[in-house]
Amino acid sequence: MTGTTLYDKIWEAHLVEADADGNSLLYIDRHLVHEVTSPQAFEGLRMAGRTPRAPHKTLAVADHNIPTTNRAGGLAAIDDPESKLQIETLEKNCAAFGIDYLPMDDIRQGIVHVAGPEQGFTLPGLTIVCGDSHTSTHGAFGALAHGIGTSEVEHVLATQTLIQGKAKNFRINVVGDAQSPEMAHVTAKDIALAIIGEIGTAGGTGYVLEYAGEAIEALSMEGRMTLCNMSIEAGARAGLVAPDEKTFAFLKDRPRVPKGADWEQAVAYWQTLKSDDDAVFDKEITINAADLPPLVTWGTSPQDVIAVDGQVPDPSVIADEGRRKATERALDYMGLSAGTPMQEVSIDRVFIGSCTNSRIEDLRAAAAIAKTGKVAASVNAMVVPGSGLVKQQAEEEGLDKIFIEAGFDWREPGCSMCLAMNADKLAPGERCASTSNRNFEGRQGRGGRTHLVSPEMAAAAALAGHFVDIRDLKAEQ
Amino acid sequence: MEKFDKLTGIAAPLDIINVDTDMIIPKQFLKTIQRSGLGKNLFDEMRYTLDGDEIEDFVLNQPAYRSAEILVAGDNFGCGSSREHAPWALLDFGIRCVIAPSFADIFYNNCFKNGILPIVLPQQDVDKLMEDAQRGANATVSIDLDSQTIKGPDGGEISFQVDAFRKQCLMEGLDDIGLTLQKAALIDEYEAGLDDQPWR
Ligand code: SF4
Numbered sequence: 001m002t003g004t005t006l007y008d009k010i011w012e013a014h015l016v017e018a019d020a021d022g023n024s025l026l027y028i029d030r031h032l033v034h035e036v037t038s039p040q041a042f043e044g045l046r047m048a049g050r051t052p053r054a055p056h057k058t059l060a061v062a063d064h065n066i067p068t069t070n071r072a073g074g075l076a077a078i079d080d081p082e083s084k085l086q087i088e089t090l091e092k093n094c095a096a097f098g099i100d101y102l103p104m105d106d107i108r109q110g111i112v113h114v115a116g117p118e119q120g121f122t123l124p125g126l127t128i129v130c131g132d133s134h135t136s137t138h139g140a141f142g143a144l145a146h147g148i149g150t151s152e153v154e155h156v157l158a159t160q161t162l163i164q165g166k167a168k169n170f171r172i173n174v175v176g177d178a179q180s181p182e183m184a185h186v187t188a189k190d191i192a193l194a195i196i197g198e199i200g201t202a203g204g205t206g207y208v209l210e211y212a213g214e215a216i217e218a219l220s221m222e223g224r225m226t227l228c229n230m231s232i233e234a235g236a237r238a239g240l241v242a243p244d245e246k247t248f249a250f251l252k253d254r255p256r257v258p259k260g261a262d263w264e265q266a267v268a269y270w271q272t273l274k275s276d277d278d279a280v281f282d283k284e285i286t287i288n289a290a291d292l293p294p295l296v297t298w299g300t301s302p303q304d305v306i307a308v309d310g311q312v313p314d315p316s317v318i319a320d321e322g323r324r325k326a327t328e329r330a331l332d333y334m335g336l337s338a339g340t341p342m343q344e345v346s347i348d349r350v351f352i353g354s355c356t357n358s359r360i361e362d363l364r365a366a367a368a369i370a371k372t373g374k375v376a377a378s379v380n381a382m383v384v385p386g387s388g389l390v391k392q393q394a395e396e397e398g399l400d401k402i403f404i405e406a407g408f409d410w411r412e413p414g415c416s417m418c419l420a421m422n423a424d425k426l427a428p429g430e431r432c433a434s435t436s437n438r439n440f441e442g443r444q445g446r447g448g449r450t451h452l453v454s455p456e457m458a459a460a461a462a463l464a465g466h467f468v469d470i471r472d473l474k475a476e477q
Numbered sequence: 478m479e480k481f482d483k484l485t486g487i488a489a490p491l492d493i494i495n496v497d498t499d500m501i502i503p504k505q506f507l508k509t510i511q512r513s514g515l516g517k518n519l520f521d522e523m524r525y526t527l528d529g530d531e532i533e534d535f536v537l538n539q540p541a542y543r544s545a546e547i548l549v550a551g552d553n554f555g556c557g558s559s560r561e562h563a564p565w566a567l568l569d570f571g572i573r574c575v576i577a578p579s580f581a582d583i584f585y586n587n588c589f590k591n592g593i594l595p596i597v598l599p600q601q602d603v604d605k606l607m608e609d610a611q612r613g614a615n616a617t618v619s620i621d622l623d624s625q626t627i628k629g630p631d632g633g634e635i636s637f638q639v640d641a642f643r644k645q646c647l648m649e650g651l652d653d654i655g656l657t658l659q660k661a662a663l664i665d666e667y668e669a670g671l672d673d674q675p676w677r
Binding site: 016017019021022023025027029036037039040043048050053064065080082083085086089123126131132133135146147148149150151152154155158159160161163165201202205206235237257258262265266269301322323325326329419420421428438440441442443446447 | 497509522641674
């Protein structure tokens with residue numbers, strides 16, 4: 001018998017009922033809930049006279065729609081009546097159904113995928129779902145975590161299970177010695193963008209990705225979260241990194257993590273969570289991280305990736321008609337012309353935040369650049385920490401002062417301009433260097449133009465007013 | 478959920494690849510706490526100018542396609558977020574079937590939960606239907622879920638694959654939750670086995 005993969009193992013351990021036709025019933029250990037994709041699910045429960053099966057396995061927090069300024073006034077101070085109603089509805093639903101809720105004014109409030117791991121709600125080997133596609137983030141801990149729709153949110157609330165077909169296994173090996181000078185500028189974001197650039201936004205469709213190799217092992221937990229977060233941009237259902245000592249160190253003593261003998265028992269089990277040496281993957285690729293330049297997107301799909309020292313691509317040389325049309329459309333939307341060096345592209349806005357890059361390590365990396373200068377006069381730059389705890393930590397380290405002195409806006413935690421549901425958005429035509437995960441048309445505001453980059457590249461662009469090669473900057477330092 | 482067995486209707490061509498959920502229903506419309514009423518904002522940013530006027534060129538604004546019930550689109554339809562508002566908006570507009578060479582995972586799932594049939598076809602079949610759809614109101618397409626066939630306006634037949642369980646749910650308008658709750662004993666049994674792993 002051949003070995004099994006990490007995904008196979010977690011899958012097997014959660015089967016309530018196996019179904020050969022691909023409609024197995026999978027047990028769900030943890031369910032994260034936020035204000036935007038849950039109201040209709042709770043309403044559905046109510047209409048059917050149902051109650052949550054295991055409310056203590058659910059954790060709720062408002063993040064998508066929450067303002068990032070003036071939070072002292074609480075719910076009452078939210079200007080937008082629809083946002084307010086949505087957050088109010090979440091509070092009421094949690095109270096009515098006995099679900100733990102991290103309130104707006106609680107230090108633990110934050111983006112659901114930042115707050116969950118912080119609280120130790122995310123643990124290796126679990127199944128974790130949330131009505132949000134970036135649930136893949138939690139795969140960094142070796143948990144099978146993915147996004148679901150609102151009907152499935154209701155299904156999980158009512159049954160603590162999900163009807164699922166098994167995905168295929170896809171291993172992405174990332175090699176490259178993290179200690180080597182070639183890797184000094186390579187961030188988890190660059191690795192994620194490189195992978196999506198390589199396999200495309202549908203390259204992972206039908207698969208669960210497992211990230212492996214020395215460059216992955218070298219990543220911090222924050223970096224692994226950044227990487228797994230973007231698995232969905234490659235179309236994958238989930239991304240996984242096998243848990244290791246770093247994982248356990250990150251988790252130890254967090255609020256919802258097992259303690260004492262339970263902890264010992266859990267770690268012993270978690271140590272078994274890895275793909276067998278003879279496991280067979282349906283697909284496998286290898287990427288050399290040491291070859292990677294700092295990356296930036298030029299178009300309206302996360303696969304539209306290019307080296308920062310490269311040029312805007314030329315659609316006329318693309319043979320495939322669909323691709324060519326998509327490229328023309330993207331360049332038109334982005335207001336870019338073929339052949340323009342990326343470093344000559346000037347920007348109006350900078351957004352440092354989102355569940356991809358709003359953790360303490362991201363803010364440290366951005367601050368290290370921010371302290372070398374001032375935000376260009378033509379640029380409006382903001383930093384939105386991923387959670388109240390990240391914000392507090394950053395303030396203890398004085399990062400807030402660095403950002404403010406450099407001319408960045410220092411905000412309250414939330415999704416903010418990652419999806420621009422609240423007041424934080426781009427005006428039509430504005431160009432933004434963003435540490436978020438999606439550069440779709442209109443994502444950060446109608447007509448807004450998004451370029452995805454790492455936190456340090458975003459900070460560097462804020463100071464220069466255009467994209468800069470972080471390698472040059474580091475060489476000067 | 479409304480049943481789906483047969484559908485004969487106008488097919489609208491949307492010849493774009495990677496149609497993402499932000500295009501289908503932009504986030505400003507996700508503030509609702511209801512499922513209904515999203516149809517008027519389906520493809521909002523492609524459909525209306527900033528002042529709210531209709532953009533004539535956009536397919537669903539053209540007289541021939543205003544009552545389209547089928548959408549024919551490019552590869553990787555529905556990529557992006559998990560928002561079920563995307564199928565809700567399609568449904569509220571009147572679209573019951575989307576045909577494309579491939580779909581993003583979560584969107585594909587979400588369709589079935591809302592009585593929408595997503596059909597995956599090889600590129601050349603989609604190309605043919607795209608051409609048919611470009612002929613406007615004179616060209617209706619018929620879909621028969623039971624026999625898993627699509628009939629184009631010229632009478633040509635294309636067959637398609639669909640998962641048997643999902644097909645049954647669609648055809649009978651079955652509620653997944655009700656079906657799973659019938660398996661409560663199995664879930665109880667599974668949960669009883671969790672005592673070995675107190676952290677779960
Ligand atoms: S930060 Fe962006 S991607 Fe992450 S959960 Fe919020 S809206 Fe979704």
